[in-house]
Amino acid sequence: MPAGMHDENGQHRPSCWVVTDGSAGMENQCIGLAEALGLDFTVKRIATTRPWRWLPPQLWLDPLKRLSPQGDLLTPPWPDVLITCGRQAIPMSLAIKKANGPDTFTIHIQTPNCDAARFDLVIIPEHDRLRGPNVLVSIGSLGRITPKILQEAASRFAPEVADLPRPLVTVLVGGSNRCYDMNENVMRDLAAKLTSLQKETGASFLVTTSRRTGAENEAILRGALASLPHRLWTGEGENPYFGYLALADALIVTGDSVNMVCEACAAGKPVYIFELPGGNRKFNYFHSSLQQKGYTRPFHGHLEEWHTPPLQETRRIAAKVARILADRQQGR
Structure with missing residues (x-):
C-alpha cells in the first residue's frame, strides 16, 4: 500500500516493506514482526550484483542501483516502515533512509555490520552483544507462529496422523552449518535414540528434514524410521511443519538452528x-539461556514431563515496537 493512505475510518495506515535476500530464516522474522504489528506489508526479495555484495555497507555507491533485475527493485514511493534482515539488505535500508529521511522508519533485525545508530530501531537476539538506546533484545529469533496458526494447522493435519499411537513426538532435523557438523555417526546416534524411545514409550514420530540434512543422513534416518510408526516429510507435497508443531506431545530439535528451536518453543x-x-x-x-529459562532440555533418549508457556517473543517485541511507532506518530 502506498505511503500516506488511510482506511475507511480515515485513520492513517502505514505502508511497510519487508526486504531480505529471500532467505527463509530472515524473511520469516521480518514477516512475523510485520504481522504482529498488524501492518499491510509488501515482501521484496532482492538480489545484489558483484562486487558490491561482498563489500561493507558503508562502501556501497548508490546501493539501489546495485540491485539485479533477477530480484525485486526498490523504487519510490518509499514505505512508512521498512523492516530488513540480513547483510544484503543493510545498504538498501541506509539508502532509503537517506532518500526519504524521517518519513521512513527503519527496523533492522539481527546485528548489522555497521553503526546501529544508522537505523531507527535494531532488534537482536540476546546472545548477540550489541546494546544501545535504539536496540531491542529478544530471546532467540522472531517468527510467524501464533496460537491461531497452530490451531488451523492442527485441524488441517490431524486426519493424516489420526492412526498413529500416542505420544506424538515431532522431530525437526537440520544439518551441518558453519558451527555444527551433522555426520553419519551423529545421525546413527539420533536414529538409535529414536528407536529406543519408541520401544520405551510406544511413541510415533512426525519428522521433517531440511536441505542441510544431506542425502546420506536422510537415508540413515529413513531406514531407522521404516520399522517405527511415523510420518516423514523431506520436501515433497504440502509442508506439514506447523501441523507437526501443533500436534506434538513433545518435540526433539537438532541444535544447529536458532530459528528452528525458537519455533518449537513457540508451540x-x-x-x-x-x-x-x-x-x-x-x-x-x-x-544455555533457553535451558535456564525452562524452555528446553537436552535429549538423552528419554521423555520427561514438564510444562512451560509458549515462547512468544515476536508478540512481546511487536508490542514495544508498536508503542515506539505510536509515540513517533504523535510527535509529528
Whole structure:
C-alpha cells in the first residue's frame, strides 16, 4: 500500500516493506514482526550484483542501483516502515533512509555490520552483544507462529496422523552449518535414540528434514524410521511443519538452528535439544539461556514431563515496537 493512505475510518495506515535476500530464516522474522504489528506489508526479495555484495555497507555507491533485475527493485514511493534482515539488505535500508529521511522508519533485525545508530530501531537476539538506546533484545529469533496458526494447522493435519499411537513426538532435523557438523555417526546416534524411545514409550514420530540434512543422513534416518510408526516429510507435497508443531506431545530439535528451536518453543510443548558436535559462543549462550529459562532440555533418549508457556517473543517485541511507532506518530 502506498505511503500516506488511510482506511475507511480515515485513520492513517502505514505502508511497510519487508526486504531480505529471500532467505527463509530472515524473511520469516521480518514477516512475523510485520504481522504482529498488524501492518499491510509488501515482501521484496532482492538480489545484489558483484562486487558490491561482498563489500561493507558503508562502501556501497548508490546501493539501489546495485540491485539485479533477477530480484525485486526498490523504487519510490518509499514505505512508512521498512523492516530488513540480513547483510544484503543493510545498504538498501541506509539508502532509503537517506532518500526519504524521517518519513521512513527503519527496523533492522539481527546485528548489522555497521553503526546501529544508522537505523531507527535494531532488534537482536540476546546472545548477540550489541546494546544501545535504539536496540531491542529478544530471546532467540522472531517468527510467524501464533496460537491461531497452530490451531488451523492442527485441524488441517490431524486426519493424516489420526492412526498413529500416542505420544506424538515431532522431530525437526537440520544439518551441518558453519558451527555444527551433522555426520553419519551423529545421525546413527539420533536414529538409535529414536528407536529406543519408541520401544520405551510406544511413541510415533512426525519428522521433517531440511536441505542441510544431506542425502546420506536422510537415508540413515529413513531406514531407522521404516520399522517405527511415523510420518516423514523431506520436501515433497504440502509442508506439514506447523501441523507437526501443533500436534506434538513433545518435540526433539537438532541444535544447529536458532530459528528452528525458537519455533518449537513457540508451540508451548516440552522441547528437547539433540546436541551436535561443534557450536560457538553465541550458540552455547543461546542454548544455555533457553535451558535456564525452562524452555528446553537436552535429549538423552528419554521423555520427561514438564510444562512451560509458549515462547512468544515476536508478540512481546511487536508490542514495544508498536508503542515506539505510536509515540513517533504523535510527535509529528
